[in-house]
Amino acid sequence: MDxxxxxxxxxxxxxxxxxxxxxxxxLRHVDPKRRRIILIRELLFALGIMLLFLYAGExxxxxxxxxxxxxxxxxxxxxxxxxxxxxxxxxxxxTGLDAGQEPFLVPxxxxxxxxxxxxxxxxxxxxxEPGKMMxxxxxxxxxxxxxxxxxxxxxxxxxxxxxxxxxxxxRLMGMVLVxxxxxxxxxxxxxxxxxxx
Numbered sequence: 067m068d069x070x071x072x073x074x075x076x077x078x079x080x081x082x083x084x085x086x087x088x089x090x091x092x093l094r095h096v097d098p099k100r101r102r103i104i105l106i107r108e109l110l111f112a113l114g115i116m117l118l119f120l121y122a123g124e125x126x127x128x129x130x131x132x133x134x135x136x137x138x139x140x141x142x143x144x145x146x147x148x149x150x151x152x153x154x155x156x157x158x159x160x161t162g163l164d165a166g167q168e169p170f171l172v173p174x175x176x177x178x179x180x181x182x183x184x185x186x187x188x189x190x191x192x193x194x195e196p197g198k199m200m201x202x203x204x205x206x207x208x209x210x211x212x213x214x215x216x217x218x219x220x221x222x223x224x225x226x227x228x229x230x231x232x233x234x235x236x237r238l239m240g241m242v243l244v245x246x247x248x249x250x251x252x253x254x255x256x257x258x259x260x261x262x263x
Contacts, residue, residue, distance in 0.1 A: 072191060072205035079183045082213035084242070086220050087235040088152065088178060092169050094224075101221065104168055109214045111171055112179035116206055119180075120188040121199070127189075134189055135258040141182025142251030145243055148173050152240030179213065182250060 067075075093101045119126075127134065191202045227235060 076209035138254030145247035149243035
């Protein structure tokens with residue numbers, strides 16, 4: 067796999083267009099002046115976590131005696147809980163935060179940008195071709211940069227969609243996220259059963 071195909075793969079897994087309604091929903095009650103700062107902070111957190119997993123993920127998992135399937139299963143459960151909150155909103159919204167409170171690390175940086183699928187893909191790239199770590203780093207930076215640019219213009223989409231359109235899109239994305247989370251959970255179980263103990 068080359069840099070470009072790895073970057074495209076990571077970009078598709080990050081899915082910034084699919085995550086946009088969730089980002090808009092989570093940041094909806096935050097002061098507009100703070101939204102861009104929060105978004106930059108969460109994007110940088112996500113990049114740091116992805117780079118950490120690319121270079122030290124396999125060592126961390128083996129130190130904790132965890133297998134890569136557990137990343138997929140745990141991520142599926144977390145995404146499922148977030149999706150349920152999107153479909154059946156509570157007063158605190160997707161994050162459970164009060165109106166005006168800022169999200170920190172969860173759910174924007176993890177698992178929406180640096181999700182289990184991306185982390186598992188980075189682990190796989192580092193494991194299969196460890197001699198091309200610089201290529202994988204460039205691919206990660208490319209895919210993250212394009213995703214960040216798309217998410218930074220999410221405010222424009224908020225103005226175009228309006229509040230009702232955003233709510234409708236949030237519920238629709240919640241249903242899609244339920245399916246994705248179940249698939250991630252099932253993939254993790256299938257991998258675990260295939261490898262066995």
